[in-house]
Amino acid sequence: MEPVRVAAVGLGRWANVLADAYTRSDNVKLVTCFSRNPAKRDAFSARYGCGQDESLEALLRRDDVEAVIVTVPNDQHAGVIEQAAAAGKHVYVEKPIAIDLADGLRIQRAIESAGVAFLCGHSARHLGGLRAIKGFIASGEIGDVSMIEATFGNERGLELKATDWRGDPSKAPGGPLTQLGVHQIDNLQYLLGPVKQVFCFGKPMYTSVPNETVLQTVMEFESGQMAYLGTNWACPGHFMLNVYATRSNLFYDLDFSWWSNSKTTYEHSTLMRTQFASFSDDPDNRVLRKSLVQFAPTDHLRDEMEDFANAVRTGEPVEIDAALAVRNLAVVIAALRSAHEGRMVTIAEVLQQA
Amino acid sequence: MEPVRVAAVGLGRWANVLADAYTRSDNVKLVTCFSRNPAKRDAFSARYGCGQDESLEALLRRDDVEAVIVTVPNDQHAGVIEQAAAAGKHVYVEKPIAIDLADGLRIQRAIESAGVAFLCGHSARHLGGLRAIKGFIASGEIGDVSMIEATFGNERGLELKATDWRGDPSKAPGGPLTQLGVHQIDNLQYLLGPVKQVFCFGKPMYTSVPNETVLQTVMEFESGQMAYLGTNWACPGHFMLNVYATRSNLFYDLDFSWWSNSKTTYEHSTLMRTQFASFSDDPDNRVLRKSLVQFAPTDHLRDEMEDFANAVRTGEPVEIDAALAVRNLAVVIAALRSAHEGRMVTIAEVLQQA
Numbered sequence: 073m074e075p076v077r078v079a080a081v082g083l084g085r086w087a088n089v090l091a092d093a094y095t096r097s098d099n100v101k102l103v104t105c106f107s108r109n110p111a112k113r114d115a116f117s118a119r120y121g122c123g124q125d126e127s128l129e130a131l132l133r134r135d136d137v138e139a140v141i142v143t144v145p146n147d148q149h150a151g152v153i154e155q156a157a158a159a160g161k162h163v164y165v166e167k168p169i170a171i172d173l174a175d176g177l178r179i180q181r182a183i184e185s186a187g188v189a190f191l192c193g194h195s196a197r198h199l200g201g202l203r204a205i206k207g208f209i210a211s212g213e214i215g216d217v218s219m220i221e222a223t224f225g226n227e228r229g230l231e232l233k234a235t236d237w238r239g240d241p242s243k244a245p246g247g248p249l250t251q252l253g254v255h256q257i258d259n260l261q262y263l264l265g266p267v268k269q270v271f272c273f274g275k276p277m278y279t280s281v282p283n284e285t286v287l288q289t290v291m292e293f294e295s296g297q298m299a300y301l302g303t304n305w306a307c308p309g310h311f312m313l314n315v316y317a318t319r320s321n322l323f324y325d326l327d328f329s330w331w332s333n334s335k336t337t338y339e340h341s342t343l344m345r346t347q348f349a350s351f352s353d354d355p356d357n358r359v360l361r362k363s364l365v366q367f368a369p370t371d372h373l374r375d376e377m378e379d380f381a382n383a384v385r386t387g388e389p390v391e392i393d394a395a396l397a398v399r400n401l402a403v404v405i406a407a408l409r410s411a412h413e414g415r416m417v418t419i420a421e422v423l424q425q426a
Numbered sequence: 427m428e429p430v431r432v433a434a435v436g437l438g439r440w441a442n443v444l445a446d447a448y449t450r451s452d453n454v455k456l457v458t459c460f461s462r463n464p465a466k467r468d469a470f471s472a473r474y475g476c477g478q479d480e481s482l483e484a485l486l487r488r489d490d491v492e493a494v495i496v497t498v499p500n501d502q503h504a505g506v507i508e509q510a511a512a513a514g515k516h517v518y519v520e521k522p523i524a525i526d527l528a529d530g531l532r533i534q535r536a537i538e539s540a541g542v543a544f545l546c547g548h549s550a551r552h553l554g555g556l557r558a559i560k561g562f563i564a565s566g567e568i569g570d571v572s573m574i575e576a577t578f579g580n581e582r583g584l585e586l587k588a589t590d591w592r593g594d595p596s597k598a599p600g601g602p603l604t605q606l607g608v609h610q611i612d613n614l615q616y617l618l619g620p621v622k623q624v625f626c627f628g629k630p631m632y633t634s635v636p637n638e639t640v641l642q643t644v645m646e647f648e649s650g651q652m653a654y655l656g657t658n659w660a661c662p663g664h665f666m667l668n669v670y671a672t673r674s675n676l677f678y679d680l681d682f683s684w685w686s687n688s689k690t691t692y693e694h695s696t697l698m699r700t701q702f703a704s705f706s707d708d709p710d711n712r713v714l715r716k717s718l719v720q721f722a723p724t725d726h727l728r729d730e731m732e733d734f735a736n737a738v739r740t741g742e743p744v745e746i747d748a749a750l751a752v753r754n755l756a757v758v759i760a761a762l763r764s765a766h767e768g769r770m771v772t773i774a775e776v777l778q779q780a
Contacts (some may be wrong), residue, residue, distance in 0.1 A: 085709075085710070107648055107765065123660075135503075146712050174543050198475040216660075218632065218658060218661065219574065219656060221654075221656055223575060226709075228673060228709070271625040272643050272644075273646050275650070278672055280573065285572075286572040286573055286646045286670075289644070290625065290626075290642045290643070290644050291627075296629070298640065299642075300654050300656060302573060302654060303669050306670070307670040307671055307672060307674075308675050308701055308702060309700075310700065314642075316656075316658050316660070316664070318581075318632055318661060319662075327714055327716075328714060333710070346662050348581075354442065355580075355582070357685050358663075359683045360683045384456075414770050415769065415770065421673050
C-alpha cells in the first residue's frame with residue numbers, strides 16, 4: 073500500500089520513541105514535524121530526515137500531510153485534535169486519550185463529526201504475549217477465566233521534582249495509573265470486556281510531589297469476572313499479566329528495560345503456562361507442569377501504527393477507537409475517585425457525570 | 427532437648443500431612459491419636475506406630491501426652507482446645523484458628539488462662555523465601571517497600587459437591603480465602619505489620635456450591651503500605667508473593683504440587699530479584715538485571731512444629747500466638763464482609779463487634 077504521510081506534533085521524548093518505531097514501517101512516511109520549541113524541531117527534523125513547520129496551523133494546511141501523530145501533553149490533546157480533525161487530518165494520539173472525560177468526549181465528537189480515522193496508542197495489546205493470551209481465551213483451550221492480575225510500574229516517581237508535570241495531579245492524575253496502568257486497563261478490557269465497577273487504594277509514596285505514586289485497584293467486569301491492577305512509580309520497572317482459568321494459568325512477564333525499544337520487547341518477554349501433568353483423585357498426588365509458550369514476534373509500537381495506517385487507507389475500523397479509549401480513561405477516573413472517597417465506584421457513574 | 431510428646435486429634439487428610447512432617451523432627455514424639463472414626467484411628471496408628479485413644483477425654487487424661495495437634499474441622503477448634511487447655515495440654519492448631527471471631531477469642535482466653543503454649547499453623551511464613559524476603563526488608567537492602575502482591579489458589583472448588591464442608595459458607599467462609607489466603611494474610615502481616623482496612627470482590631465461580639471460590643482483596647496497612655491478595659479455587663495450583671521496593675523487586679514463586687510434601691517444597695521454589703544493572707539519567711537507557719536469590723532450605727511444616735516444641739520446653743514465645751492468629755482471622759472476616767456489602771471494612775470494626 074501507498075505509505076500514509078504523517079506529521080509529528082509535540083516533540084518530547086515519546087515522539088522520538090514512536091518515530092523510531094513507525095519509521096521501520098513501509099506503511100508510514102514521516103514528512104514533517106512541529107513543536108513550539110525550535111531547537112526540538114531542528115533536532116527531530118535532523119534525526120529523522122523530515123521537514124518542519126513553524127506553527128500547527130501551517131502544518132495542518134499542508135496537502136502532503138494525511139495524518140498527525142499527537143504526543144503533546146495529555147491535557148492539550150483535545151485542542152490539537154479538534155484542530156487536526158477540522159482540517160481533515162487523520163489522528164493518532166498517545167494514550168491516555170485525555171486526562172478528563174470531558175476532553176475525551178470532545179475528542180470523540182471531533183473525530184466522529186470529521187469522519188477521519190483515529191487510533192489511541194494503547195500499544196500493549198499488540199504485545200505478542202497479549203495476542204497469544206487472547207487466542208487461548210477465545211479458543212477455550214485454557215477453560216474459563218475467573219481472574220486476572222496485572223501490574224505495571226517503574227522508578228519514575230522517585231525522581232519527580234515539584235516542577236515536573238508528572239507530579240501534578242491536574243496534569244497526570246494518579247501518576248502511574250494514568251501513564252502506565254491505562255495500558256493494562258486496555259489489556260484487561262481487551263481480554264474480559266467492559267469493566268463494571270472498581271475499588272482502589274492509592275497515595276503518594278516515597279516522593280515529595282502531591283500525586284499518587286502507588287495504587288492498587290480491583291475491578292469487577294460486566295461479565296462477572298474480576299481483575300487486579302497494581303501500578304507503581306516507586307520501584308524498578310516491571311510488567312506482568314497473569315490469567316487464572318479452569319484448565320491453565322498463564323503468566324506473562326516482560327523486562328521493562330526494553331519496553332520503549334519496541335522491536336526488541338518480544339525477545340525480553342516470556343509466557344509461561346501451568347497445567348496439570350497428572351490428575352490423581354488424591355489432591356496430594358497431582359503434579360503441575362510449567363511450559364514456555366511460543367508466540368509470534370511483534371513490534372508493538374510499529375504494529376499499532378500499521379493498524380492506524382490500514383484504517384487511513386482502507387476505512388476499516390481500528391482496534392482502539394475513541395469510544396474504547398474513553399472507556400479506558402473512565403476506568404482510571406473511577407479508580408481515582410474510589411481512592412479519594414474510599415468507596416466502590418461504577419463506570420456508569422463516572423460516564424453519566426461526564 | 428527431650429522430645430515433646432504429642433497426640434494427634436482429628437485424623438483427616440491434613441493430620442497425615444502434618445505427621446509426615448513432624449515425625450521427621452527429633453524434637454517431637456507422636457504417642458497417640460484420636461478420631462471418632464475407629465477406622466481412621468487404626469489407620470493412623472498403624473501408619474505412624476503410635477497408640478490410639480477411644481475418646482478425647484481419655485487422651486487428655488494421659489500423663490504421657492504433653493501437647494495436642496488439633497486438626498478437627500475449623501468450627502470444632504474452640505471446643506477441643508478449651509478441653510485440652512483445661513487439661514493442661516499445650517496446643518497446636520491448624521490454621522485458621524477458627525472461622526468466627528467469637529471462637530477465636532474463646533481460644534485465646536482458654537490458652538491464656540491455662541498458661542499453656544499455643545501455636546497456630548500458618549506454616550507459610552516458615553518457607554525459605556519468606557524468611558529471605560523478611561531479611562531483605564529488615565536490612566533495608568531493597569529500600570522501602572510500597573506494595574506487595576500475593577496469590578494462592580488451586581482447583582479445589584471445581585470438584586466441590588453439595589455435601590462437602592468446603593462448599594458451605596458456615597464451615598469454610600470464603601472458601602479459598604479461609605483455607606489458603608489466610609496463609610498469605612499471615613505472611614503479609616509478618617512482612618508489613620497489622621492490616622488497617624480492606625476491600626474485596628468475591629463470588630462463587632465455576633461451582634454449584636454457594637460459597638465464594640474466587641476473591642480479590644486489597645489492603646491498607648497501619649504502616650501506610652498496601653497489598654493485594656488473590657485467592658482462587660477454580661484454577662491449577664499457584665502460590666506467589668511479589669514485593670515492590672524502591673531499590674529492588676522480589677518475586678517468590680513456588681510449585682503448589684509440592685506444598686504438602688514440606689521437605690521438598692524448597693526445591694520447587696524460586697526467589698527472583700530485579701534491580702538496576704545500570705542507571706543512566708536517560709530513562710530509556712537503564713537496564714534491569716534479574717538474579718536468583720539463594721536462601722537456606724526449610725521444611726515449613728516441620729519447622730513450625732519445632733517452634734511449637736521449643737515454646738513447650740523453654741517457655742519462649744512462639745512466632746504465631748493466639749492474638750496474631752485472631753488478627754489473621756479478622757482480616758478474612760473483614761474481607762468477606764466487604765465482598766458481601768460492597769464497601770471498605772476496617773479491622774477495628776470487626777474486632778470491636780466480636
